[in-house]
Amino acid sequence: MQGVISGFTVIFIVVALGYILGRTGVLGEQASSVLSRVVFFVCTPALLIHALATSDLSAVFSSTLAIASATALIIGAVYALLAKFWLGRAVPEMVIGALSSSYVNSVNLGLPIAIFVLDDASFIAPLLLFQIVFYSPVALAALDITALPADRRTSTLKTALVPLRNPILIGGVVGLVISVVGWVPPKPIMEPLNMLGQASVPLALLVFGLTLTGVRVFKKGESPRRDIVLAAVMKMAAMPLLAYAISRWGFGLTGHHLFAQVVIAALPTAQNVLVYATRYQRGEVLARDSALVTTLLSIPVIAVAAVTLA
Template structure:
């Protein structure tokens, strides 16, 4: 338990520093955007290449992949059913809400928590691949069909392949390929990758702290409050519970393995959902507010999980 507390303390300190930098404007008005792009396009792909190239493939194609994918799909479908029958929402808003309830922030918070709390970044790799290879293309295809007029729709091939150009996915695939063929890259290649990868976590935490400044939620007349509450409850309560049931009784996990699966499921909504909502101009406030609410809730929720299962 002391290791978990120590890990959270490290995360809180760096996030708080990012928040203070944002409040004071020390890094300029575009700091969050620039740092986020550095993390997304350079540091995280390097981290994945290095981590996967030096790990066993059984870590990626493991029960973690099954637990993460099944729990996400189950919770997303449950949200969609409730949003349709209870809230009477249109399909584009249902898709955005379903993603808000089940699409995990695996980079900005997932990697730091995996490293400092779970002590193993490889727990995140299966989740990253599932979300980018399967979940994103399916959601984007649904939005392309339902949210855009005919003249603005892209081809099915473009809709499906666009997420595959994601640099994080490319980094994961490259790392998997290196591990699969059993090649050990020279030190002159691995050391720069290691250095850039080590920068991913602190930069991601600083970026997260920067984004917390000047944000308000549940704004009267603009915010779909019932949708946000439903998505947040599904994300922070239902998804960890489903992951626990699958890991504990479906795969017989105990100890640290069980703890890791539940923590991964309790990660907050990813910012990717807001990117998709903005692209299709549907459910933008829902995506934004759900991400912030679940991010704030994830701290006590993961702390409770750690106190119970760690």
């Protein structure tokens, strides 16, 4: 438990520093955008290459992959059904809401929590694999078909190839290939990757703190409050409980591994969902507010998981 408290303290301090930098404007108006691109295109791919190249493949193709996949798909499907038959939402808003309730922030918060709280970054690799290779393409295809007019829709092949342009996926694939072939890259190659990879977590936390400045949620007349509440409840209550049930009784996990699965499920909604919503101009406020609300709720939820399971 002491390690969990220490890990969260480290995370909160760096996030708070990012928030202060955002409030004071020391880094300029484009700081969040520039730093997030550095994390996305450089540091996180380097971290994945180094981590996967030096890890056991069983950590990637493990129970974590099955649990994360099943949990996200079930929660997303339940949200979609409720949004359709209870809230009466159109398909694009259903898709954005389903992602808001089940698509995990695996980079900005997932990696720091895996490193400082779970003490093992390999827990995040299977989640990244599922979300980038399968979940994102399926959601993008659904939005492409339902949210765009026929003349603006991309081809099926182009949609299927979208993940292949993701630098995080490329970094993961490179790391997996190195691990599979059993080749150990020379130190002059691995050391720069390690240096850049180590910068990923603090920069991601700074970016997260920067994004918290100036955001208002539940704005009257603008925010779809029922949708946000539903997404938050599904994400921060139903998803961790479902992950616990599948892990405990489906896979027989106990101890630290059980705790890790619940923590992964309790991570907040990813910023990617807002990117998708903005791209298709549907459900943008829902995606934005869900990300912020679930981020704030994730702190007490993970703390409860730590007290009861860690």
